[in-house]
Amino acid sequence: MNRTHPMNLLRCRLTCSTIGLFCFASVAQAQTAPPVTYAITHAKVVTLAGPPIEDGTVIIKEGRISAIGAAVEVPAGAQVIDAKGLQVSPGLFDPVTQMGLSEISAVGSTVDSAETGSINPDVVAATAVFPSSEHIPVTRASGITEVLSVPGSGGFDSSGNRGLLAGQASAIHLAGWTMDDMQIKRSAAMVINWPTIVTTTFDFATFTRKQKPYTEAKQEYEKQVNQLSDALESARHYAQAIGHGGPSDFERDVKLEALVPVVRGQLPVLVFADRARDIRNAVEFCEKQKLRMILAGGSEAYKVKDLLRSKEVPVILRPVLTEPSEEDDAYDRLLSQPAELAAAGVKIAFASFDNSFARRLGQNAANAIAHGLSPEEGLKAVTLYPAQMLGLSEQLGTLQVGKVANIIVTNGDPLELTTDVKYLFIRGQLTSTDNRHKRLYEKYLNRPKPVA
Numbered sequence: 001m002n003r004t005h006p007m008n009l010l011r012c013r014l015t016c017s018t019i020g021l022f023c024f025a026s027v028a029q030a031q032t033a034p035p036v037t038y039a040i041t042h043a044k045v046v047t048l049a050g051p052p053i054e055d056g057t058v059i060i061k062e063g064r065i066s067a068i069g070a071a072v073e074v075p076a077g078a079q080v081i082d083a084k085g086l087q088v089s090p091g092l093f094d095p096v097t098q099m100g101l102s103e104i105s106a107v108g109s110t111v112d113s114a115e116t117g118s119i120n121p122d123v124v125a126a127t128a129v130f131p132s133s134e135h136i137p138v139t140r141a142s143g144i145t146e147v148l149s150v151p152g153s154g155g156f157d158s159s160g161n162r163g164l165l166a167g168q169a170s171a172i173h174l175a176g177w178t179m180d181d182m183q184i185k186r187s188a189a190m191v192i193n194w195p196t197i198v199t200t201t202f203d204f205a206t207f208t209r210k211q212k213p214y215t216e217a218k219q220e221y222e223k224q225v226n227q228l229s230d231a232l233e234s235a236r237h238y239a240q241a242i243g244h245g246g247p248s249d250f251e252r253d254v255k256l257e258a259l260v261p262v263v264r265g266q267l268p269v270l271v272f273a274d275r276a277r278d279i280r281n282a283v284e285f286c287e288k289q290k291l292r293m294i295l296a297g298g299s300e301a302y303k304v305k306d307l308l309r310s311k312e313v314p315v316i317l318r319p320v321l322t323e324p325s326e327e328d329d330a331y332d333r334l335l336s337q338p339a340e341l342a343a344a345g346v347k348i349a350f351a352s353f354d355n356s357f358a359r360r361l362g363q364n365a366a367n368a369i370a371h372g373l374s375p376e377e378g379l380k381a382v383t384l385y386p387a388q389m390l391g392l393s394e395q396l397g398t399l400q401v402g403k404v405a406n407i408i409v410t411n412g413d414p415l416e417l418t419t420d421v422k423y424l425f426i427r428g429q430l431t432s433t434d435n436r437h438k439r440l441y442e443k444y445l446n447r448p449k450p451v452a
Contacts, residue, residue: 035428039075042055043055057074059072063429091426093146094147096296097150098113119163120151120165120167125168125170131181134435141438150166165259166192168187169270187261196275238256265290268291268294268391279301283304299325301337313346316349317351319353336371
């Protein structure tokens with residue numbers, strides 16, 4: 001057994017201490033250094049708050065937009081980016097992902113997207129987000145600057161039990177060393193997976209489908225709805241207890257405590273439902289419970305568009321580049337639905353519903369534009385409208401003075417598949433677009449040719 005000499009241990013401790021002091025000093029210096037002011041000049045500026053500015057300038061200072069217009073003076077000492085021939089737009093917003101909650105869907109130890117049990121309102125996505133996820137730089141390279149990380153939302157990258165009350169979704173920037181750096185809003189929405197009446201199940205033991213009597217399936221459905229009702233009713237009583245008397249007058253319950261902002265109307269509910277019947281039931285339930293509902297999924301939202309418009313329920317749509325839900329549906333049913341909903345007065349947004357294909361967010365919007373949605377509505381559906389639905393439009397979604405500088409500079413329409421992101425700003429900081437996909441592409445592109 002080898003032993004380390006005491007003097008070597010002392011040298012090691014002194015070296016480590018010196019390195020630690022040096023690193024601490026470097027971090028302190030970086031924290032006190034003044035932030036860089038940027039000036040993006042001679043660009044076509046698409047603000048989404050007014051008409052485009054053909055030869056505009058955007059000034060970024062201390063993480064926010066400090067000036068924007070056609071005749072803006074560039075501050076002394078600003079780092080100038082000549083964007084002639086380029087377009088400046090708000091960064092894209094993906095409002096349903098498992099970003100930071102799932103890395104490799106086939107490796108369970110890298111997935112933390114759902115909890116056990118049905119009622120988990122106290123679960124907060126931000127506590128489990130992994131800031132060093134490889135999905136993050138891949139996603140932001142496509143111009144996506146912020147996302148909603150949603151627990152228990154299913155999707156290609158999710159696993160485990162989704163639950164009825166799956167927890168609280170967190171809005172995050174796609175850059176930062178820690179969750180504190182990335183966080184926009186720790187609790188942006190409460191996730192509800194609306195139950196459905198299932199009469200067909202799959203038996204993995206025999207690999208056969210089994211039919212369940214409708215009455216039995218209906219009872220299971222009603223039992224789950226009653227679970228939701230009971231949880232919300234208990235939360236209302238809990239909220240009353242909080243407002244009267246001292247902490248000793250009631251026993252603390254973190255699950256009910258998490259639901260208090262929901263029953264008070266301070267926190268929206270993100271309700272996952274696809275079938276028309278389920279959507280109708282969910283809307284009726286939320287109206288009765290006085291909840292602020294956002295519909296997520298909505299594969300058959302077009303069938304209840306009048307109801308959604310009359311109740312002012314916005315819809316976050318699943319990717320349009322997927323197969324229709326029914327065999328008899330038209331091949332372009334999901335592609336044409338966004339235009340149909342928008343024409344009916346329903347506010348829509350697009351989302352990836354996973355991580356692996358989040359980079360296709362703009363492509364989904366572009367395909368909906370090709371099937372009748374206006375270009376402006378398509379761009380707003382991945383920028384402004386998600387921010388409005390989640391109560392974040394005062395910070396994000398448009399290019400206006402005072403807003404957070406989440407900005408992309410592209411060589412064309414940011415929704416076009418062939419467009420490249422030339423510059424990316426998150427919280428006013430110029431952010432790298434390097435990512436694992438790009439590195440692997442360059443590695444194998446430059447692979448030595450075999451010797452003949």
